[in-house]
Structure formats: C-alpha cells, structure tokens
Amino acid sequence: MEIKIKVENLTFYYGNFKALDNISIDIEDRKITALIGPSGCGKSTFIRTLNRMNDLIAGTKVEGTILLDGKDIMKNEIDAVELRKRVGLVFQKPNPFPKSIYENVVYGPKRHGIKNKAQLDEIVEKSLQGAALWDEVKDKLHGSALALSGGQQQRLCIARCLAMQPEVLLMDEPTSALDPIATMKIEELFETLKKNYAIVIVTHSMQQAGRISDNTGFFLNGELVEFGQTDILFTKPRDKRTEDYITGRFG
Amino acid sequence: MEIKIKVENLTFYYGNFKALDNISIDIEDRKITALIGPSGCGKSTFIRTLNRMNDLIAGTKVEGTILLDGKDIMKNEIDAVELRKRVGLVFQKPNPFPKSIYENVVYGPKRHGIKNKAQLDEIVEKSLQGAALWDEVKDKLHGSALALSGGQQQRLCIARCLAMQPEVLLMDEPTSALDPIATMKIEELFETLKKNYAIVIVTHSMQQAGRISDNTGFFLNGELVEFGQTDILFTKPRDKRTEDYITGRFG
Amino acid sequence: MKNEQKRKDRGRIGEFTIETILRFFAGISILTTIAIVWTLFSETIIFFKEVSITEFFTGTKWTPTLEPRHFGILPLFVGTMMIAIGASIIALPFGLGSAIYLSEYAPKRVRKIIKPLLEILAGIPSIVYGFFALTFITPILQKFLPQTQVFNAASASIAVGIMIIPMVASLSEDAMMAIPDSIRQGAYALGSTKFEVATKVIVPAALSGIGSAFVLAVSRAIGETMIVAIAAGQSPVLTFNPLKSIQTMTGFMVNISLGDIQHGTIEYKTVFAVGAMLFVITFVMNIIAKMIVNRYREEY
Amino acid sequence: GSKSGNQSHQEPAVQEARLSGEIKIDGSSTVFPITEAIAEEFIAMYPEVKIPIGVSGTGGGFKKFVNKETDISNASRPIKDKEAEAAKGAGVEYIELKVAYDGLSVLVNPQNTWVDSLTVEELKKIWAPDSTVKTWKDVRPEWPAEEIKFYAPGTDSGTFDYFTEEINGKSGAIRQDFVASEDDNVLVQGIAGDKNALGFFGYAYYVENKDKLKVVKIDNGNGPVEPTFKTIQDGSYAPLSRPIFIYVNKAALERPEVKEFTIFYLEKAKEIVPQVGYVALPDEEYKKGLSLVK
Amino acid sequence: MEVRTEQNIYKQKKSRNIRIRKAKNIIFYSIILGATGFGILVLGLLLYQILKTGLAWLSIDFIMNMPSRFPQKAGIKSALAGSIWVISLTALFSFPLGVGTALYLEEYSQKGTWLNKLLQLNISNLAGVPSIVYGMLGLAVFVKMLQFERSILSGALTLTLLILPVIIVASQEAIRSVPETLKQGSFALGVTKWQTITGVVLPYALPGILTGSILAISRAMGEAAPLIMVGAAGYVAFLPSSPLDSFTVLPIQIFNWTSRPQEEFKNIAAAGIIVLMALLLFANGAAVMLRNKYQNRMD
C-alpha cells in the first residue's frame, strides 16, 4: 500500500463558517477512494483543497497539512501550477470553456508544452473516447462546447482532465448527469485508470461507491465520520451515523 | 385521465441539427411522467420546448403542436410569460441568481404581484421546506446563493420554482446532485404535489423512474421510442431498444 | 381572478409600451446620424462645386486660408492617422495590460482603488494634456531625439494615448470581470498559470467587450482636438515623420469654426468637407473593425 | 485671496442703478478680455444687467450678429464686405467702434544674438509666399547660415490676417513652411524652445514673457522701433499695430442698457485696456466713437 | 487506454516547461503591473503639476467669486454652477437614453437583421464623430430649429448626443455579458421580459453600464468646443436659474484663462482644473461606489 496523498488535521473555513473540521485521511495510489455524505457536508470543499482550488476563493482559510508524495503542498513545496497538473479535478458543475470542443480538450496539453498537431489530435480522440463522448461529438469537434447537453458537458470536462494525464484524479460527482450506460463506461475507465493513478470520486450513489471504490470516506457536517475499506464500511460500519446513512435511515 | 399537455408531432432543430423528431406524447394531470434516455438524446430539449424556453436560443426551429389544457401554446393562444408561470421548469444545471437565497425564492412571487412581507416570508419557508433545504439555510437566508454547495443550489432552484405554484412542474434531473436522503425527500414532495399538479421529470435513474412515476417515456436520438405506463414499460417493453436500455444491455 | 387578469393586461400593455419607448430611444441615434449627415453633406456638396474632388482627395497641400489656396486633404488625413495610430500604440497595450492586471491579478482592494484612479485620467481636461505634452513629453523626446520639433505629432499622440487608457482599461476590465468564475477555475484546475488563464481563456472570452473598448478609444483619439492643437502645432504639411509638426482634421475644424474666418466663405465650408470626410473615414474604419472583431470573436 | 486693486469701485454710481436686461455679446476671443473687463466694471455698477460674452470667433460672432442673436460683436478684424452685405440684407444696421490696439510683435529666441531689428522690407522678403529665405544668412549676409524656423498664429485668426495683409499685401498670402498655433501661449513655448525661431504674435504675450523671448525692433523707414505701449499708441510702431473693434447693433442701441454699456465701454477703455495687456487708443479715437454713439 | 507510456510526453517536458511558464507569468505580471503603474504615474505627475500651481490659488473666494480681469479677484462661481447644471441635465438625459438603446439592441431587436446591424454600425460611428460636429448639430437643431436658444438645455442636449455612443456601447457589452442561464432562469419563472431586465439583467450589467457612464460623463465635463458652438459664453457673471438661461462651463472658463498672457491666469486655470476634477470625482463618486458594490465575480 502506497500513500499518494496524506491529509492531516485539515480544517477549512469559508469566512467564519467551518466547512471542514480536522480531517485526516490517506489517499492510496492505484486505488479508488469514494467520498460520500449528504449534500452540503463538505465533500466538494474537501477535494478542492487537495489541489488548492480553494486558494482562489476570497476569504477562505485552511489549516493542517496535505502531503503529495510526501511533499507538503500547503507549504508550497510543490507549486500550485504543478500540483494542479499532477492532481486533476473535474468539477461538480460542468464548466467547459467558451471554445470549441477540440480546444477544450487540448487546452491543458497545449499549455503543458505539446504543440504537435498530430499528437494533439490523438490526445483529443483518446480523451474523448475515455470519457465515452467521442462517438457523439466526433463530427462537431470544432463546434461550441456550450451547445452540448448537460451530460455531454460533464463528459467533456472529464475528457479535458484526462487529456492532462494527471497522477491523481479528483472527480466531483462525475456521473451525476449521466445515464446508466455512460456511467458504466466511465466506471470502466476508472478501473483501467486506477492501475496507474490514484482516483478520488465524490458520489451520491452508494451503489457506485460500493461497485468501484476500494476505500470509502463518509462525511457529515464537515467531519470525516468514518473512513476505511469500502466493503467493511458498507457491511460493518463502526459508526452509528454511517450505518444510518448507508441504510437510508438517516435524518 | 385528464390530459394536461398534449404534444403532437413535435420536431425541433438546433440550426440544422434535428434534436427532436416527431414526438407525440400526452402529459397527464395529477400524474408523474418520467423521461429517460441516454445523455444527449433530447430530453432537456424536449422539456424546454414545453414552456417555450427554446424560443430564447437563437437559430432554433420548432414544428408541431403543443396543447396546454387544449390551448395551442405554439400559436400564442397562451402567451409565453403566462405559459411559463403556469409551467414551471427546473434546469439541469442549477442556475441560482447572484442574489441572496431569500431573493432567489421570492423573485417570482414578487414579480407576480405579491408584496406583503409576511406572505413572502411564508412562501420562502414553505418552498425551501418543500425542497428539503430549509434546515440547512434558514440561518443564512440573506447570504449569497452562490455560496451554496452544488446540491444545495439544485434544491434552491427547485424551491424557486415551487414558490410560483405552477400547474405543471418540469424537472430536469432534479436530484442528480442530491444524496439519497435529500432525494427521498424530494420524491416525497413530488408524491404530495402530484395531487394537484402534473409533473414531468427527466432522470437517469431507472430506479427513480420506477419508484415515483406513473408514465415513462424513453427517448433515443431525438425520438420517443416508447411511452406508456411505467410498470408496463419497465416490465414488458414493447421495443427492443427500450428493453436493452432498461436492462443495461444497451450500446 | 379578475384582478389577476387586469394585472396581466396591464403587464402586457406595459411591456408593449416599454418596447416602444426603447425603440424610440434607439431611433434617436439614427436621427442624430441623419442630422449629422445633413449638416455636413449639404454644405459639402456646395463646397465641391467650387473645389475639384480630385484635388481634395489627391492634393498634398492644405492651405485653404493661405494664398495661394490648396485643398488637398492628405496632410490632414495623414496627421489624423498618425495621432490615432500613435495613441493606439500607447493606449491599447497599456490599457489592456492594466485591465488584465486589475481583473486577474490585483487583489480586490487594490482594484477598487486603482480602477477609479485610472478613470480620473479620462476626466482631466485635454488642455492639461496638451500642455503636459508640450512642456513635459516633448522635452523628453528632444533629449533622446534631438531632431524633434517643438510641436510634434509624437508627443501629442502619446498624450492622447494616455488620455484614452482608462477607456480601454475600464471597459476591457468590465468585460473580463463578467466572465464567470467557474470558467477561470476550470482553467486553473488544468494547471494553468495566471498568465495562461488571462491570455488564453479570459481575453478570448471577453474579446467582444475588449474590441468595443478599442473601437471607442480609437474613435475618441480620432476626435480629440485640443491636445493636438496645442502639442502638435497646426501645420498641415504632408509628413510621415512623427517628430514633426502636423495638423489633424478635427484640429483644423475647431480652429476654423471658432476662429475669425468669415462664415459662408469657401474657407469656412472646408470645415464641412473635412467633417464629412472624417465621417466617411470613421465609417470605413468601423466596418473594418467589425470585421476584425467578428473574425476573432469566440462567441459560443 | 482678494487683493483688490480696483479703483473704479469707489465711484458713486448707485443712483443711476435701475438698468436691467441682458446684453448679448459674442465674437473674437482676442477682444474678449477687454469686453469682459468692461462688463465686469459695468455690472459692478448695474448689477441687474446680465452680460454673457461668447467666444465663437470674429466670423462666428458676425454670423450671430447678422442673425440678430447678439447686440454687440467683438471683432479682431474689420467686418468684411460679404459680412456687411449680409448684415444689410438682414436689416441689421451697426456702428463700428475701435476699442484698442494690439501690437503684433516679432520675436526670436533669446539665444539669437544677431537679430536686433528687421526692416519691413526684410519682413516681407522673409514671409512672402514665394520667399527664398531659408537661413538667417539669406536675410542679411552677416548672419549665420542656420535654418530659420517659422512660427505664426493660427491662419484663421485676425492677427494672422492682419500681418499677412500688412506685410505681404494680401490677406492670407504667406510662405507655407511655418508652424502655427491658435494659442499664443503655445507659440511662446515654441519660440522659447527653439534657437532659430522667428515668429510673431500679440504684444501682450510678449510683455508677459519678456524673460523667455527677444523682441525684434521693426524699421519702417524711420529707424528701428521696439513695440511698447507708447510706440504702439502713438503710431510710431508701424505697421504692425492693429486696431481691434466692437460692432454695435443700432437697433439694440436704442435699449438703455446697451447704450449705457457702449458709452461706458468707450469711456473706460483708456483705463481698462492696458490692464488686460492691450494698448489703449489715443483719446481722440474714443471721442470719435462716443460721438457716433451719442 | 495505454496511459503510462504516454505519461512520458509530459514527463520529459515537465520541469523545464513549468519553470518557463512560471517565468512567463512573472514577466507578464511585471509588464502589466508596469502598464498599470505607468497610468498611475502619469496621473500622479499631472495631478502634481496641477496641484503645485493651482492649490495656492484655491480658496472659498475663488469658488464664490464671479470671473474677473484681476486674477486675485477672479472666481469660478458661474462656471461651476453652469457645469453642474449642464452635467446634471446631460446625465439625466443620456443615462436612460443610452441604457434604453442598449437594451433595445441587445434584448429586443432581432439580431443579425440589417436594421440591427445598421443601428450598431451607426452607433460605433457616432462615437468617432468629433465633438465640434456635435456642436454644429446642436446649433442647427437645438438652438435654431427647436428654439432652445443658447441655453443650458441646448448645451446639455448637445453633450447628450456626444456621449451617448459611449454609454450605449459600454452598456451593450455589459448586457451581453449576462449569462444566458440567468436570463433563462428568470424567464422560466414566468416573468416578463422587462421584469427579467430589471430583476436580473440590469443588476448584473450595472458595473459595466456605470463604467460607460463614468467615462462618458468625464468626457462631457471637459468639453468646451461644442458648447462654444451652441453659444455657451466665455464670461457670465450671474448664476443661471433655469435650463433656458445663458451659461458658461468650467472648461471654457479654464480655457479662457490658459490662453491669457499673464502668468497668474495660468495659475488660476490650474485652480479651476482642481475644481473641475473635484466636481468630476463628486459626480462619478456615486457611480464608482455603486459599481464597487455590484462588481463581484459571478459563479
């Protein structure tokens, strides 16, 4: 077991509101970690801190340590640009650039120094295929990304992230707008990817968490109530609240 | 059985792209109609035509008739403003106004002539409770709606729509960003609302469609492949493609 | 229910009234143009009865108030262009740079202070710029380029450029600010530097607004008179040397129309001919600008 | 701060103070300071009278004058034939009143050690439309062969008009390679910053910038004369002292406030004109004017 | 997907690439900081020059006195009053007209029709018409045709036409930047177009509209030539009491003083400029504050 990201005593504030309270968690390499919990409990906030996206929100404060491969990302041992290249994030709400589909996908690779047209074309095809979008858009690659359906936009954002080949993939409800089949394809992709990457996904679907993840963390009101191997957490939760939640008895 | 909305031979184009092909469907009053189908098949497009939101997109073209209570909405027998007041729509991607939570909810009622503060307060509380959001936001009603989590924004948009007390509710994946408990609450709400309203929901969850809907329509590539009573459609689909899709064998 | 109906009717009538009023407002700009065209062109036609069109457009001497008279507009045209181009060279990069800084780099507090500060530049009367150019910029130029004349196009265009910086900066900044933050975050999440976010995502997305800002600013530069009159002198000579004294079309127009020249004479009518000419030039430039902006606009 | 240097305030004039109404004046910006100063004094005495004074140029002023939009027109040149015809056509009768002299001064840079005076002939040779003068040497052989830079007031100004008329014999006739500026202050800057400058403009601007400029004496056949208040007034500084005017609408003159103002103007001019940098006319000129008005 | 092997294409470039990009960022940052600094520096210089010469002459008397031929006694009262009149009326006319036209173009008129294109082109074109032409226009239309005479009203209407294009274009851009999803969200609630405009579009677009207005008013405040054309006076020793009165404005007064030969007048011109700028700050202050309040980045 190799730990890719080690989070220790992470506390996070939006202004005065404590959105994360003393979270410690180990994200293993080559594993899928699922995060579950009711809406508003801090899942998105948590994964956004992992690649320091929250730096961009004014009035936030963060305490604790996050180590990526042993290096403290909070102390700028890895700089934010490199960090974000290595730790890819797909947002909960799809946010394609107001550019063409093609330009959306090659945006990252181009920035990171790939100029060769053939290589870029290849990346586009591969990434879109990975995100199960290629067939639907291959004829309108140069059309606007904003003219896509909700689910298509979501997959485009996944493709955009895959194109960067990050070491860690953070996915905030990546399949929420997808039909079962597309979801299945994305899940298959994760299975492949996890051979090389660490993957963290936020999901509202217990089934999904159960199906694909190796470890699961249960968040509640900014706390990490329980974290452990998925099969154990779902079958023998240690905490009463976890049990209530996964059995749907909660609230 | 009373038909609230009667759609006949509806065809819809984005530019040259035919997104809906000759759809005919009856939306019953006091029933829940679920629309399912793979991402990009035209579900959102379809429900947006029901309250003429697509009018607002340049370069679109629509053919066919849509009757609301027997009146042709395409022929301006009901004007678009009134139509939209009577046929509420919750978008797939939450789009709260950059205002406070409170202002988001009262936006519609205020504009429809309700000025009384007490009345507005009541509407806010009721709508937010209906959308299972009240407890989470009651202390920050005057905070920005943009500072809400993804799922909270989604529920806020539902509340905003409920506040208008429309006759027909169109919901585009209303629970996609919600955890099982919140989802359950919203579903319960639908059960209550359907006593008075016609409800149409787009969902990717077969389970959800099966759980709550009376009728289900299956879309594929802009066509309505099959439409009928939910239990029949899920157990004895007439069309091979429907069967493939609901059993997950598709694609 | 009846009330409801009434309210609705009132609403509909209200909507209609509003649209009618707004249409009327928009009509005012058309009326303005018609009035301008009528004001300028009716006299211009008379002017061309006395002055040959060929001379006007191809002549290289502009001396309508001197003996012998010449009516070749090229010197004024070139002067105007030199000022407009020079001012653009200053204002566009500096303005856009400031806009990017304010929108993407500056902390909120800094932005709130600096933006209105820069806008003060737009409110300083142009006489001040004129004397600033004459007594401050020109001596600096002369230090580096001793052949610089006391009155010269370069220092005037620098001053004009400074004056229109806020136009470029403020309007472009607004356009960039209006890009939703989620787009920005998407770019950062892909490991972009600020520079890349700004230049590859935000600027292209805001291009329509930036283009408009440029057009407005350059228009302002073309229309500016006082600075040029003071700092560039009033020498309608055909030169491409920015270190020499020139005259612009607008400068000429102000001088004549507020000078001691007798009204109704051919000298006086030149004002209208020049004005009409300028109108046509800006018209053509606007069409070109539209084409350029449309070409590069990423409007999805 | 108010360091009142104004004597005319003490004059007891209150008893007549029942005049009211509006006297509309427009025209040359050169004459403006004089009319403004007179108006200031006049209002001190008759506070009920409003006197807005415009600055739309001699030509623009006459246009309004002819349209009966103004009662008095400031003019830095005499009315032209066409303008007079137009006035006649519109039924506007007027009287022309000289109110002051403006001595056109010819100037060079203080670093210019060689030029002290120029004859009218030389001026003409320099400024003629077909002039061949390029360097100082072309004017007088003993002067250096450095290229002269020419500066002149705006070609649309009365000053320019007068200079070309007097020196070159035809209004607007002049060599064409000069640098012009509407604003005499700007010309001051230009000449002060250019060693080989030669230019001309209003006397007042020279007076205020004596330290930056060197004035050239003009020799009209009677030896070099430097422009001073005295030489301009007594006519010995010739031919470059030009008169400036106001034109008064005769019909307006019927109105007591206009009449009173015009008389006041001519009576006070001698005292006030020098205060604003112009040269007062000899007394008899004002008397002549007064007789026209009364 | 064969991923690991491809990883190399980034790996090779990685560290160098990031260093270069970060360097670029820093260079760019310095450049734009410099660009902004340049503007501020020039502003500082200009203000310094103005204040240095003008401040000593600024006093209550200066503001409360009428113009005079004696610099020590000269004041700016009538010009200040005239400017306040003219600017207030101009703002009153131009703001609704400009924003209304922008709304019409962006929200009501059919995009892409030749009429719309013509209007659009026409407006950008008006932005390039020199102010003196507006002066001629004002003279012909407001002074003569509509018989408003050489009054504050004529002046304000002339300036309104002059600055309208800037307000329109800036407002249009601001209105155009309102996200479609927000407008749709509003329409979906069954509110009318105008309610959507007042409820969502204008609040979102307000900062941009205000910027346009600030720039436009700043321009109007400094214009002299077109007002001289429509008959603003150079000397006025009374306070206008109605929009139909004769008037003068600060820039004309200032211009008058700068063109005097006497040094003192140049100093009081500087003092006049200080007054003009104070008025400008005051007039724009409210707009700046409002804009700061509304200008927050939207999600």
Ligand SMILES: Nc1ncnc2c1ncn2[C@@H]1O[C@H](COP(=O)(O)OP(=O)(O)OP(=O)(O)O)[C@@H](O)[C@H]1O
């Ligand atoms: N504005 C638009 N312009 C052009 N094409 C569009 C536009 N919006 C959607 N489309 C296309 O129309 C088709 C149907 O889109 P729609 O949004 O209706 O799909 P959907 O069924 O809602 O999918 P999803 O489940 O992903 O939201 C898709 O192929 C999409 O790419």
Ligand SMILES: Nc1ncnc2c1ncn2[C@@H]1O[C@H](COP(=O)(O)OP(=O)(O)OP(=O)(O)O)[C@@H](O)[C@H]1O
């Ligand atoms: N920008 C913000 N400013 C202030 N509070 C915020 C902000 N974003 C989120 N919050 C609050 O922080 C809490 C956690 O939000 P977060 O987005 O992390 O929830 P989540 O677990 O992702 O929920 P969901 O499943 O609904 O997306 C919520 O109560 C939310 O209201």
Ligand SMILES: [Mg+2]
């Ligand atoms: Mg979330």
Ligand SMILES: [Mg+2]
């Ligand atoms: Mg959809």
